[in-house]
Amino acid sequence: MSVNIKEKVWYLANFEAFEKKLNGGAQTPLHRLRKAALQRVKKNGFPSIREEEWRFTNVSSIESMNFKPVDEKEQEEIGRNTLQEYLFEDLTPNRLVFVNGRFSSQLSSLSGLAQNIKFENLALELKNNPDVLLPYLAKQADYKKHAFTALNTAFLSEGAFIYIPNNIIVDEPLYILYISRDGGESFVTHPRNLYVVGSNAQVKIIESYVGFGEEKYFTNPVSEIILNENAIVDHYKIQQENKSAYHIGVTQVHLKKDSNYRSNSFSFGSVLARNDINTVLDGEGAECTLNGLYMANGKQHVDNHTLIDHAKPRCNSHELYKGILDDRARAVFSGKIYVRPDAQKTDAIQSNQNLLLSEDAIVDTKPQLEIFADDVRCTHGGTVGQLDDEGVFYLRSRGISKHYARNIMIQAFAGQVTHKIKLEGLREKVEGLVFSRLRDGHLSDK
Amino acid sequence: MLEIKNLHASVEGTEILKGIDLKVNAGEVHAIMGPNGSGKSTLAHVLAGREEYKVTKGSVIYEGKDLLAMSPEDRAREGVFLAFQYPVEIPGVNSAYFLRTALNAVRQYNGLDDISAFEFLKLAREKMKLVDMDESFLKRSVNEGFSGGEKKRNEILQMAFLEPKLAILDETDSGLDIDALKIVAHGVNQLRNENNAVIAVTHYQRLLNYIVPDYVHVLYKGRIVKSGGKELALELEEQGYDSIKNDADKKVNVPGLTGVK
Structure with a gap:
């Protein structure tokens, strides 16, 4: 069955279907927010490459592709064996699993968390305790400024909700797994995550996106993270969508005084991936660390946009993004550091380094400093280079084969980011993902 | 063990080696000396298989095999070892992993x-003693942030691990203070025996006080212009390269050709 998308773009058609399912829910303040967000999409459409922030990433194909909502009819249970390697059972007993955007209580596991900690499906919380999360929801990620945040907000329903009360330190990581699998027609999901971390609280969060099969689909997640005074969040995002998938995700972080946010973003899958991380350092002494690694080959396109807004004095930010590209892959890095007039004593370091393994790969790297204070220390730099021939020869001169020498050099390049993963078990998994992607000194289609 | 015949090699179209003949037998130490730019390091890299250096003429037979037909890794596996003048820093590759992989x-x-990991550690402790390195070194990235002396000792450590038949030391003495030089030379001497050979490429005679050569060859403008025993090195120490350069320039008789830089 095909719908005439000339008459009606897919997201409007999807919204009608979505609204019908909400029944009585269509009268709530939340739904008014959804409708306002939809209006924003309807009015402005998707960004074009004429817009500075989208200059190198063309999303017109997403607009024209006619993505459907996920089919409601019961889907075949996904085999646990297929999923085993993605469940991270050895890392943590706390996990929320979503299959094609829908919460799976069967695959999820929530044992051992203290009662006052919330870690559950956002949709459930919206239904049962909306008062807890409504003061935070959609307050950070501004749908008026970002088309895909607006799209996500229009369909806001399922996702992960985390609430850590003051002074609580959660030892084991909280793991959120989004699985996409063949669902017949090209489908779209809009995962929505909200993490609220209390004063002096600490938590480690792993967000993982995994795709099976070879069909096209579109994942459009938004995560909002609020760190109260002196809170610490370690946030890991691992994107392994399938090679036909589209992934456009936004992470919006708000930091209060003395809080510390550490992000590690790994972008490996998708034909087109875009990851935006926007952080606002909105209290003295706040600190954020953004580390990222992207690997792309074939015709993959990966775009990382980061914004660090130094709004208050004495905040530190450290950023290191590294990319490995092969074949005809293309990468974009845009890192903006914004230092507001009263953000004196800001200390910001940013670096983007790219390794090209073919003649045809392209990188656009765009570090941007906008500084309106005078007593600050900001450094930034971008590099694009090839594998160091001297290093490869050095290894070969010790008996190591050419292909293996290249693999070692590539791994070492990636290692400067993966070594920063503090969770040892996770570090091994991510390093395993990097290694499994290497074949004879190049990137393979795994 | 090694027989080089009429070896010509060029880098980016410029001929650097212009007909080298050299024979090295097991148990021998050969010193290759010469002014800067004479082709000493090029010879060392050609023997190790550096692809940027193109061999245009001649042959190199090593242990009865055509060395030039082998990949750099196969040369190493067959027992040829090059101690680099400028060891390469490889950030992110742990030294223990590197040594064990090699x-x-x-x-x-x-x-x-x-x-095995256990056997490796035992071996590493033993070999590191030879060049006076402590165990913390194994955890560091290969050559990253090493001092000049540490880098050179690391080269000799790798040599100790791989136990080559033919070790080529490319200016291993350059930039070393006397204490570091003694450590490095001691390491090399401990590894010598009647079955292996050393080619020591150096600009200065000093190294040869500690690694005593059986033969000294002077390389100039891509050719060996003089060969002799260890006394030749002392002669060069006293007289410098000038008289040899003059003699050679007369013989070669290339008018207008000024010394190579």
């Missing part, structure tokens, strides 16, 4: 099993 690559080639 050792196992050579072992596999020779039909031996991989060395």
Whole structure:
């Protein structure tokens, strides 16, 4: 069955279907927010490459592709064996699993968390305790400024909700797994995550996106993270969508005084991936660390946009993004550091380094400093280079084969980011993902 | 062990080696001396298989095999070792991992099993003593942030692990203070025996006080212009390269050709 998308773009058609399912829910303040967000999409459409922030990433194909909502009819249970390697059972007993955007209580596991900690499906919380999360929801990620945040907000329903009360330190990581699998027609999901971390609280969060099969689909997640005074969040995002998938995700972080946010973003899958991380350092002494690694080959396109807004004095930010590209892959890095007039004593370091393994790969790297204070220390730099021939020869001169020498050099390049993963078990998994992607000194289609 | 015949090689179209003949037998130490730019390091790299250096003429037979037909890794596996003048820094590659991978690559080639982690550590402790390095070194990235002396000692450590038949030391003495030089020379001397050979490439005579050569060859403008015993090195120490340069320039008789830089 095909719908005439000339008459009606897919997201409007999807919204009608979505609204019908909400029944009585269509009268709530939340739904008014959804409708306002939809209006924003309807009015402005998707960004074009004429817009500075989208200059190198063309999303017109997403607009024209006619993505459907996920089919409601019961889907075949996904085999646990297929999923085993993605469940991270050895890392943590706390996990929320979503299959094609829908919460799976069967695959999820929530044992051992203290009662006052919330870690559950956002949709459930919206239904049962909306008062807890409504003061935070959609307050950070501004749908008026970002088309895909607006799209996500229009369909806001399922996702992960985390609430850590003051002074609580959660030892084991909280793991959120989004699985996409063949669902017949090209489908779209809009995962929505909200993490609220209390004063002096600490938590480690792993967000993982995994795709099976070879069909096209579109994942459009938004995560909002609020760190109260002196809170610490370690946030890991691992994107392994399938090679036909589209992934456009936004992470919006708000930091209060003395809080510390550490992000590690790994972008490996998708034909087109875009990851935006926007952080606002909105209290003295706040600190954020953004580390990222992207690997792309074939015709993959990966775009990382980061914004660090130094709004208050004495905040530190450290950023290191590294990319490995092969074949005809293309990468974009845009890192903006914004230092507001009263953000004196800001200390910001940013670096983007790219390794090209073919003649045809392209990188656009765009570090941007906008500084309106005078007593600050900001450094930034971008590099694009090839594998160091001297290093490869050095290894070969010790008996190591050419292909293996290249693999070692590539791994070492990636290692400067993966070594920063503090969770040892996770570090091994991510390093395993990097290694499994290497074949004879190049990137393979795994 | 090694027989070089009429070897010509060029880099980016410029001929650097213009007909080298050299024969090295097991148990011998050969010093190759010469002014800067004479082609000493090029010779060392050609023997190790550096692809940027193109061999245009001549042959190199090593242990009865055509060395020039082998990949750099196969040369290493067959027992050829180059101690680099400028050892390469490889950030992110742990030294222990590097040494073990190299050792196992050579072992596999020779039909031996991989060395276990335990055996490796035992071996590493023993070999590191030879060049006065402590165990913390194993955890550091290969050559990253090493001092000049540490880098050179690391080269000799790798040599100790791989136990080559033919070790080529490329200006291993340059930039070393006397204490570091003694450590490095001691390491090399400990590894010498009647079955292996050393080619020591150097600009200065000093190294040869500690690694005593059987033969000294002077390389100039891509050719060996003079050969002799260890006394030749002392002669050069006293007189410098000028008289040899003059003699050679007369013989070669290339009018208008000024010394290579």
